[in-house]
Amino acid sequence: MPVALDCFADSVRPGEVVVPLRQATARTLPRLGSALVSAARPRQWPKNLLVLAAPLAARVMGQPSSLLAALGASVAFTVAASGVYLINDTADRDRDRQHPLKRDRPVASGRLPAALAAGMGIGLVIVAVAGLALLSSAATTLAVGGYAAISVAYSLWLKQLPWVDLLVVTTGFVLRPLAGAFAVSVPVSGWFLAVSFSAALFVVTAKRHAELQLLGSAAFKHRAALRWYGLRGLRRIRELAQLGTIVAYLGWALSRPSPAGRWWETASAVFAAAALWRYARRNDEGSGGAPEDALFRDHVLQSFGVAFAGLFLAGLGGV
Numbered sequence: 001m002p003v004a005l006d007c008f009a010d011s012v013r014p015g016e017v018v019v020p021l022r023q024a025t026a027r028t029l030p031r032l033g034s035a036l037v038s039a040a041r042p043r044q045w046p047k048n049l050l051v052l053a054a055p056l057a058a059r060v061m062g063q064p065s066s067l068l069a070a071l072g073a074s075v076a077f078t079v080a081a082s083g084v085y086l087i088n089d090t091a092d093r094d095r096d097r098q099h100p101l102k103r104d105r106p107v108a109s110g111r112l113p114a115a116l117a118a119g120m121g122i123g124l125v126i127v128a129v130a131g132l133a134l135l136s137s138a139a140t141t142l143a144v145g146g147y148a149a150i151s152v153a154y155s156l157w158l159k160q161l162p163w164v165d166l167l168v169v170t171t172g173f174v175l176r177p178l179a180g181a182f183a184v185s186v187p188v189s190g191w192f193l194a195v196s197f198s199a200a201l202f203v204v205t206a207k208r209h210a211e212l213q214l215l216g217s218a219a220f221k222h223r224a225a226l227r228w229y230g231l232r233g234l235r236r237i238r239e240l241a242q243l244g245t246i247v248a249y250l251g252w253a254l255s256r257p258s259p260a261g262r263w264w265e266t267a268s269a270v271f272a273a274a275a276l277w278r279y280a281r282r283n284d285e286g287s288g289g290a291p292e293d294a295l296f297r298d299h300v301l302q303s304f305g306v307a308f309a310g311l312f313l314a315g316l317g318g319v
Helices: 006-011 021-039 042-057 064-091 114-135 138-156 164-184 190-222 224-228 231-254 259-284 291-297 299-317
Strands: 003-005 017-019
Touching: 021 064, 021 114, 042 064, 042 164, 042 190, 042 291, 042 299, 064 114, 064 138, 064 164, 114 138, 138 164, 164 190, 190 224, 190 231, 190 259, 190 291, 231 259, 259 299, 291 299
Parallel strands: 003 017
Antiparallel strands: none
């Protein structure tokens, strides 16, 4: 039934129901708030815990100043990433409407106005970068600001370029642990960077592989770069990234200064390899388009992750 606000009651047409402005606002604001939170993708916020990887590996999280700096960088990255998601969903709203899953996103479905999403996205990015500029190091600010800049460029243009899009998204993942390292002023080893890059490339390639499986010949309508990819090629890159991650992780583990730490970290590589194998297997079955779904739904993968985390933390403790 048509509805009119009470402020326009003088021009109400026959059959319309007059709704008080205050009542309409009371109904609308909670829906907009819920849509904004959903568009900020809280299910993806756990990936920003990667910011804590370098401080954990350097064993400085027990220092109050380092703990606050690392957590602050992680929160800033979460705010910036949420802003990027809002901007990306605004730019992609037409293509998302052609996707069987993404068409339900708040902007694509119309639950969240595009102008509001874009404005909030820009605002969140500015808040995150400005906050770090005031409270953290210049290097940390540059890492988060660089992530936001390349991510927006990706949303507007770079995602259309084959292979470049893989590199850009991979770089966004790598900037997370780098931001954590910069925040607490700890050096980053070559092995650590190699693990970060290989693992990120593994996840990003698996995501494209899942998209291509799901959308088939219509994939390029959603993402132009998918026109140039094939399942076989993506699978080969994923397998190389998987192998590279394990080799680099073993290199990092064996370079640890503590003999006890080396033992535990090397043992944790077994469960890291098992987790990657499980994820790759699920990816071949068609999942992996949303990595967070695999994390939350696959109990076998969760078991491998818990075992890995336990051994990893034991190595940091040197027990």
